[in-house]
Amino acid sequence: MLEKIKNKLGHFPFYVTKRMGFSKLKYWLIRAGGILLAFLLAGITCTLLKPGSFGLFFSEMIRGCFDFSDISSIIDLLVTFSILLLISTNLTPTFKMRFWNIGAEGQILMGCMGAAAMAKFMPRDMSNASVLIICLLTSMILSTIWSLVPAIFKAFFNTNETLFTLMLNYIASILSALAISQWIKSGSQSFGVLFNGVFPSILDNTGTLVVIISLVIFAGLFVYITKGKYGYEVSVLGESIDTARYIGINPKKVMIRTSLISGVVFGVIGFMIVCGIHQSFSPTIVGGQGFTGVLIAWLGHFNPMEIALFSFLSAVMQQGTTTAASAVNISSTQFSAICTGVFFFIIIACEFFSRYQIKMHHKEKVKEAKEI
Amino acid sequence: MEYIRFENITKIFGETIANSNVSFSINKGEVLSILGENGSGKTTLLNVLGGIYQQDSGKVYVNGEEVVIHSPKDAYDHGIGMVHQHYKLVEAFSAIENVVLGLSKQALKKIYERIDGEPTKKRFVRCSISQSAQYAKKMCDHYGFAFDPNKKIYDMSVSEKQTLEIIKALFRGVDTLILDEPTAVLTIQEIKHLFTVVKNMKKDGKTVIIITHKLNEVKEISDRVVVMRKGEYIDTVNTKDVDEETLAEMMVGKKIDLDIHRSDIPPSGERLIVEHLTVNDREGNVALKDINFTLFGSEILGIAGVSNSGQRELLEAISGLAKDREGNITFINPKEGKPVTFFHKDIKQIKALAEQGKFHYEDGSPVSLKGKTIKEITKLVNEGKILFYENEIIDLTNKEPLEIRNLGIKLSFVPEDRLGMGLVGNMNLVDNMLLRSYRKGKGRILKKEKSKELAERIVEELDVKTPNLSARVAELSGGNIQKLLVGREISSRPKILMVAYPVRGLDINSSYLIYKLLDEQKQKGTAIIYVGEDLDVLLALTDRILVLSGGEIAGIVDSRKTTKEKIGMLMSAKKGESDA
Numbered sequence: 030m031l032e033k034i035k036n037k038l039g040h041f042p043f044y045v046t047k048r049m050g051f052s053k054l055k056y057w058l059i060r061a062g063g064i065l066l067a068f069l070l071a072g073i074t075c076t077l078l079k080p081g082s083f084g085l086f087f088s089e090m091i092r093g094c095f096d097f098s099d100i101s102s103i104i105d106l107l108v109t110f111s112i113l114l115l116i117s118t119n120l121t122p123t124f125k126m127r128f129w130n131i132g133a134e135g136q137i138l139m140g141c142m143g144a145a146a147m148a149k150f151m152p153r154d155m156s157n158a159s160v161l162i163i164c165l166l167t168s169m170i171l172s173t174i175w176s177l178v179p180a181i182f183k184a185f186f187n188t189n190e191t192l193f194t195l196m197l198n199y200i201a202s203i204l205s206a207l208a209i210s211q212w213i214k215s216g217s218q219s220f221g222v223l224f225n226g227v228f229p230s231i232l233d234n235t236g237t238l239v240v241i242i243s244l245v246i247f248a249g250l251f252v253y254i255t256k257g258k259y260g261y262e263v264s265v266l267g268e269s270i271d272t273a274r275y276i277g278i279n280p281k282k283v284m285i286r287t288s289l290i291s292g293v294v295f296g297v298i299g300f301m302i303v304c305g306i307h308q309s310f311s312p313t314i315v316g317g318q319g320f321t322g323v324l325i326a327w328l329g330h331f332n333p334m335e336i337a338l339f340s341f342l343s344a345v346m347q348q349g350t351t352t353a354a355s356a357v358n359i360s361s362t363q364f365s366a367i368c369t370g371v372f373f374f375i376i377i378a379c380e381f382f383s384r385y386q387i388k389m390h391h392k393e394k395v396k397e398a399k400e401i
Numbered sequence: 402m403e404y405i406r407f408e409n410i411t412k413i414f415g416e417t418i419a420n421s422n423v424s425f426s427i428n429k430g431e432v433l434s435i436l437g438e439n440g441s442g443k444t445t446l447l448n449v450l451g452g453i454y455q456q457d458s459g460k461v462y463v464n465g466e467e468v469v470i471h472s473p474k475d476a477y478d479h480g481i482g483m484v485h486q487h488y489k490l491v492e493a494f495s496a497i498e499n500v501v502l503g504l505s506k507q508a509l510k511k512i513y514e515r516i517d518g519e520p521t522k523k524r525f526v527r528c529s530i531s532q533s534a535q536y537a538k539k540m541c542d543h544y545g546f547a548f549d550p551n552k553k554i555y556d557m558s559v560s561e562k563q564t565l566e567i568i569k570a571l572f573r574g575v576d577t578l579i580l581d582e583p584t585a586v587l588t589i590q591e592i593k594h595l596f597t598v599v600k601n602m603k604k605d606g607k608t609v610i611i612i613t614h615k616l617n618e619v620k621e622i623s624d625r626v627v628v629m630r631k632g633e634y635i636d637t638v639n640t641k642d643v644d645e646e647t648l649a650e651m652m653v654g655k656k657i658d659l660d661i662h663r664s665d666i667p668p669s670g671e672r673l674i675v676e677h678l679t680v681n682d683r684e685g686n687v688a689l690k691d692i693n694f695t696l697f698g699s700e701i702l703g704i705a706g707v708s709n710s711g712q713r714e715l716l717e718a719i720s721g722l723a724k725d726r727e728g729n730i731t732f733i734n735p736k737e738g739k740p741v742t743f744f745h746k747d748i749k750q751i752k753a754l755a756e757q758g759k760f761h762y763e764d765g766s767p768v769s770l771k772g773k774t775i776k777e778i779t780k781l782v783n784e785g786k787i788l789f790y791e792n793e794i795i796d797l798t799n800k801e802p803l804e805i806r807n808l809g810i811k812l813s814f815v816p817e818d819r820l821g822m823g824l825v826g827n828m829n830l831v832d833n834m835l836l837r838s839y840r841k842g843k844g845r846i847l848k849k850e851k852s853k854e855l856a857e858r859i860v861e862e863l864d865v866k867t868p869n870l871s872a873r874v875a876e877l878s879g880g881n882i883q884k885l886l887v888g889r890e891i892s893s894r895p896k897i898l899m900v901a902y903p904v905r906g907l908d909i910n911s912s913y914l915i916y917k918l919l920d921e922q923k924q925k926g927t928a929i930i931y932v933g934e935d936l937d938v939l940l941a942l943t944d945r946i947l948v949l950s951g952g953e954i955a956g957i958v959d960s961r962k963t964t965k966e967k968i969g970m971l972m973s974a975k976k977g978e979s980d981a
Contacts, residue, residue, distance in 0.1 A: 049415025257845050264828070265836065271822040274722055275814070276836045277803030 048386045056383050063379035064342060067372040071350055074368065075357060082357040093352025094345050101234055102348075108236040108306060110344035111243035112298065114337055116322030118250045119294040121331045122260065122287050126267045128183065132194025134319025135201035136175040136292060138312070140168035140299020142205045145310035148226030148303065149212065160226040164304055169296030175201060176292030177285065184281040198319075205312040220310045228305040239305040246294060251333045253290075263287055321369075328376055339376070346372050403465075404429035404608060405450070405481075405577065410459035412445055419445040422459070423634045425627055427577075432599060432609045434619040434640070436652055437629035438908040439879060443612050444486070446629070447579050451483035452476035474503075482570030483579040488562045490554045497534040497550035500569050508573075509533060515574055516540050537572055544571070544601050559708060560591040567598065577608040584618055588707050589936065589969030596622050614652070616645040617937075630654055653909050661916050661941040664924050668944070669698035670792070671733050672928035673719070673897055678728035680714040685725065688714040689952045692728070696897070696928045698735065701919060703943030703960065704932040705968055711952040712932045713817060716899045719930075720814045721802040732810055734793035734896065735926075740785035744809055748775055751782065760787045813895035815886055817902050817932075819879075823886045826875030830856045830867060833874050834889055859888035863914065880911030887915060891922055898922055901932040916942055936965045950974050 068090075075086040094106050116133055123130045130136075144164040151160045179193040209220060231237035254260045262283050266273040273280050303310055321343060329336035350365040406426040412419045420442045427433055435443040448454045450461060452473040460467050463479050470476050476483065490499050501509065509528040514520050516536045534550035541548040546564055554562065563583065570578055580599075584592045599609050599622060613619060619626055620640060628635040628651045635651055650656050673696040682688040689711040696702055704712050717723040719730055741751060741760060752770050754760065760768035768787050770778055781787050795808055805812060816822040824833045834852035842848045856870050863884040867877055874882060883903060891898065900919065904912035919942065923929055933939045939946055940960050948955045948971040955971040 047415070252846070256847055258839055258847055259845065261832075261835070261839055261847055265825055268825040268827055269821050271818065272825055272836070275720075275802065275816065275822045277801065277806060279801075279803075 043387050043389050045385050045387055048384055051383055059379050059383055060376065063375045064372075067346070067368075067375045070371050070375075071346070071368040074371075075353065075359065075364075078359055078364075079357045085357055086353045089353040089356040090345075090349035093356075094349045100232060102352075104232065104234045104236045104240065106344055106348050107240045109348055110341050111240045111247070112302070112306075113318060113322060113325060113340040113343055115243045115247055115250075115294070115298055116318055117326040117329065117336045117340060118247055118254070118333050119291050119298070120322055120326040121250070121254055121333065121336070122263050123291050124267075124326055125254070125260075125331050126263045126284065126287055128180065128284060128288070129191045130176070130179070130194045130288075130291070131191055131320070131323050132175065132179065132197045133295065133322050134315050134317065135194070135198035136172045136295040137299045137302065137315045137319050138198075138201040138205055139175045140172035140296040141303045141310060141314050142201075142208055142299075143167035143171035143296075144226070144300045144303040145220065145223075146208065146212075148223045149220075149310075151225060153225060155225065157225055157227060157229075161228075161304060164226045165297065165300045168300040168303070169293050172296035172299055173289060173292030176288050176295060180285050180288030184284045202312050205310075209310070209312065223304070223308045226304050227308050228301075235305050235308070239301045242297070242301060242305075246297065247333070247337075250294070254331075254333060259283075259286070259290075321373075324373055328373075328380065343369060343372065402429050403427075404463070406462040407446070407450075408460045408462065410446060410449060410456045410461070412442075412449060412454060413457050418632050420449075420456075421632045423629070423632075424459075425634055425637055427608060427610065428625075429576075429608055430603065430606050431624045432603055432611065432622055434623035434626045435610060435612045435629065436614065436616075436619055436626050436648060438614055438652055439906050440631075440908070441629045441652075442632040443629050444581055447483065447581065447610060447612055450476065450481055451579055452481075453483075477573050477575065480574065480576035481579070482573060482575035482577070484563065484566040484570065484581065484583065486581045486585065488566050490562060490565065492554045495551050495553050496548065496557075496565055496568075497530055497537060499554065499565060500537055500550075500572050501530065501533045504573070512536065512572060512574060537568065540572060541568060544598065544605070546598070559586045560588075560594070563587070563595070564598070571602075575607070577610065578602065579610045579612070581612045582614075583611060584613070584615065585934075586708050588972050589965060590973055592618075616648050616652075619648065620645060628652055649909065657909060657913070661913070661938065662920055663701075663942055663944075664920055666699050666924060668700040669926055670735060672696050672698045672735070673733070674729075674731040675719070676729040676731075678715075678718060678726065678730065680711070680718045680723050680727075681725035682714055687952060689718065692954055694947055694954070694957060696930065698896075698926045698928045699923055700945070701923050701929040701931050701943040703939040703946040704930060704949060705934075705936065705939055705946050706949035706955075706972055708934070710949040710972075712901065712949060714952075715949070716814060716816070716901055716930065716932065719797070719897075719899065720812060721797065721800050721805050726799075728798070730797040732795045732797050732812075732897070734795060734810065736789040736793045737791050739789055741782060741787045741789060743782060746809070748778055751778065751787075755787075759790055761790055762786060763788065810897075811893050811895040812897045813890035813893060813899070815883075815890050815898075815900040815903055817905070819882055819886055820875060823890075824874050824882065827873055829871045829873060830860070830885065831870050833885065834859075837889060837893065855889065855892055856885075859885060859892070863888050863918075879906045880908050883907055883911060883915065887918060891918065891927075894925070895922075895927055897928045897930070899930040899932075902934060903931070904938070905934070936968055939968070940965065948972055 072083055072086045076083040093102065096102055116137070120130060120133055144167060147164045147167045148160060151163060175197055179188070179190050179197065182188040182193060183190045213220065228235040228238045262273070262278050265276070266278060266280055266283050270280050273283070302314060307314060325336055325339045325343060329339050346369050347365055350368040354361075354364040403426045408424050410420050410423045423442070423446055435447065437443045445454060449456050450470065452470040452475050455469075455471065461470065462468065463481075468479055470479065473483070491502065494502070504512070506528045510521070510526050513526060513536055516539055537550060538548055546568060548568060552561075554565075557565070567578065583595060587595060599611075602609055611618075611623060623640050625637055626640055626643070626648065627637050628648065630652060646659065649659060675692055675694050678689060678692040679687065680689040692715065694702075704715065706712055714723055718726045741754075755768050755770040758767060762768060763786065795810060797805060797810070800808075820826040825836070831849055831853050834855045835847065835849060838852060839847055853870065859865060860867060860870070865877070865881045865884050867881060874885065877885070887900070887903065898919075903915050903919075907915070916938070919929055919931065931939070931943055940963070943960045945957055946960050946963070946968060947957045948968055950972055955974045958967065958971070
């Protein structure tokens with residue numbers, strides 16, 4: 030049909046143009062509408078699977094995230110939130126530099142692997158604190174290597190960082206599978222729970238410290254991005270390499286320094302995931318948060334505050350739908366993932382339609398063409 | 402006789418009204434100039450006729466019939482062709498391949514018949530590239546073009562490319578040819594050649610529309626002038642009835658003084674010495690060969706030359722941006738008899754220089770700082786008691802931009818690419834002022850107060866039109882962008898100021914403000930290098946003109962004693978050819 034009209038007219042009946050003069054208020058109203066729609070769709074999906082569960086779904090969702098009598102569920106939510114927040118904020122400087130690092134997943138996983146290896150193989154009579162420090166250093170080193178190698182290749186040989194970082198994800202994933210098969214002789218493929226190298230519990234939860242550390246690093250990154258000289262250099266370099274050289278910035282140096290900082294922070298994240306959250310290790314331990322982080326950084330327009338908002342909503346979506354799904358007896362573990370996917374899909378659609386609009390070519394002519 | 406008519410054409414881009422209710426008509430067989438400043442909507446309007454844009458409202462008539470032009474192909478069907486400011490040629494193709502690109506066999510057959518002037522009797526017509534080349538040649542002979550069908554585009558000069566664009570349009574049988582700023586990139590000789598071509602086309606009954614903002618060209622070539630201002634049609638006048646002043650007034654909307662002021666002050670001492678400078682461009686080709694010249698304080702040295710003669714590389718080499726370079730660049734810091742300061746020098750360096758006997762006291766006695774405490778030395782320096790014996794001579798060869806700044810050399814550079822190099826379009830005014838100074842101050846946190854003050858000062862003093870200081874620079878008009886850039890670069894009170902095409906794309910008022918600022922800098926003793934394309938401006942503003950041709954110096958002439966023609970000759974002089 031479209032093709033026919035196209036042949037008749039010599040072009041498609043509609044075209045996409047940039048939207049101009051869109052007020053900030055309207056933009057945020059549309060976004061808010063999109064977010065509501067996403068939650069509504071999750072509820073509808075749930076009702077389709079289990080008829081009559083619409084009301085229960087939402088009450089369970091709220092209970093799963095905001096039950097202030099159950100401090101551990103609040104901390105769990107904050108852990109998911111702060112990890113997402115830290116990943117996406119940490120990606121922001123590299124993205125601002127137009128260095129499209131989509132390898133956060135692999136970079137964190139390498140850190141996880143390093144921390145797990147040290148926690149497992151350090152002698153059991155070592156103190157927990159010294160094991161933790163060794164874990165942290167190892168994870169920082171491994172993550173930094175994974176983050177720095179593509180940056181060095183980009184700086185000196187101008188290789189494509191998107192492909193490079195993507196491929197390193199797979200290498201990290203396969204390396205950790207290999208490591209587990211080597212470490213676990215029984216063939217059970219299960220790493221088991223760590224004995225040493227475990228975060229101390231605060232409020233009866235090891236996650237509390239994860240939240241605290243994450244927020245402290247986030248504050249540091251916030252200053253680095255918005256107020257620091259390094260952050261300024263990164264923004265200039267991202268906008269134009271010629272401008273950067275014109276004012277005496279060495280692009281190679283800035284690129285490598287930025288990736289180095291981001292690698293170190295990813296190391297800390299990997300360390301916290303293994304020693305603070307799971308106290309275990311598996312090749313899927315990062316659980317796609319690295320990719321979600323990329324999405325959130327982009328949807329938040331590289332603005333730490335917007336990133337915080339989307340990290341929080343995404344955490345609520347993940348945890349709320351998981352709780353709700355178990356309450357209404359949806360057995361599939363994918364339900365939460367689907368809801369989160371729909372959530373991001375709708376936000377991206379909002380983004381597209383608030384930037385662009387679809388216009389029709391001369392209406393009468395299209396009509397004529399249709400009639401024929 | 403009316404041929405094309407615009408009726409109430411309106412074209413809107415987002416919030417910008419590019420054309421508002423424009424109506425006028427074009428006669429058959431005339432040369433019509435569309436005159437207006439940058440941003441007055443003249444290119445947009447003619448793009449509607451050329452099929453690039455479609456009007457939001459209003460009508461276009463060709464030969465009395467209303468037409469809707471959806472694409473350049475539609476335009477060709479109505480006999481209208483357009484040569485854009487940026488040529489649309491396939492670089493890797495030959496001339497003839499570009500000419501026939503997109504033409505069907507039937508179309509070619511018709512073109513052959515038209516050039517032959519009679520319907521072909523043959524049943525089968527060979528439509529090969531070589532056949533087309535023969536016909537194109539035949540057509541070119543008729544107009545007096547030189548045409549080499551097999552020459553690749555990448556081997557062509559700008560002027561040859563432009564000629565090819567015209568040939569392309571004529572080959573397709575246009576009756577009306579639109580030329581968008583055709584002289585912007587041509588030398589004086591090439592402009593003369595182009596005008597001969599235009600006259601030949603007119604003789605042949607073609608209509609030629611020239612979009613321009615250059616008053617002298619309007620006077621020289623056109624029969625009638627349509628003046629546009631801020632998207633609106635102002636008036637149509639017969640060229641012979643008006644003078645340049647009247648046209649300028651119509652174009653700008655108020656009376657303006659077209660004289661450029663050049664203060665006559667004697668040059669002070671040598672400021673920059675360039676010796677045997679050879680620079681390779683980014684692809685590794687020789688862009689500058691054995692350049693030698695000396696730049697003086699209180700002097701504006703103009704650089705003339707056709708585009709890509711090495712102007713860019715020359716400025717980038719001096720500012721430390723060009724990496725691949727040989728030869729010597731020496732900066733002479735006028736320090737003789739001036740007090741030493743802590744600007745880019747610490748106590749240790751000052752002590753070392755004193756040991757070398759570089760300083761004297763006001764009474765002429767030599768300075769020795771041996772045995773003096775840091776406090777005492779600081780006091781002496783801050784009170785301005787320690788003076789230099791002679792000028793500082795600093796070697797800039799192979800220095801990076803940052804090293805040059807760290808040496809305390811105040812070298813400012815207004816690059817050709819304002820938003821791609823001099824400023825960041827997506828940042829606001831304050832952050833753009835910060836570009837030169839963000840390293841200042843201890844610690845890792847930016848300090849924006851001074852940049853804010855500077856931005857405020859420039860906005861006020863240079864009358865920059867901006868909604869506020871946090872507006873994105875890219876949202877400002879070309880003139881305002883340039884005022885910001887020039888304002889920032891002269892705010893550091895430079896010893897050397899280099900400007901590349903500082904008035905390109907600017908309205909007349911902004912251009913004259915820039916000329917004034919440069920002359921003021923000259924009065925303050927700054928050594929200025931001005932790379933320009935408008936020879937009239939170069940002659941009126943500068944003290945000397947260095948003419949570059951193919952990366953070599955074709956001559957350095959006294960601006961007060963030379964003529965446009967002489968410079969034009971030097972620009973097209975080809976030194977290297979005898980060697981080849």
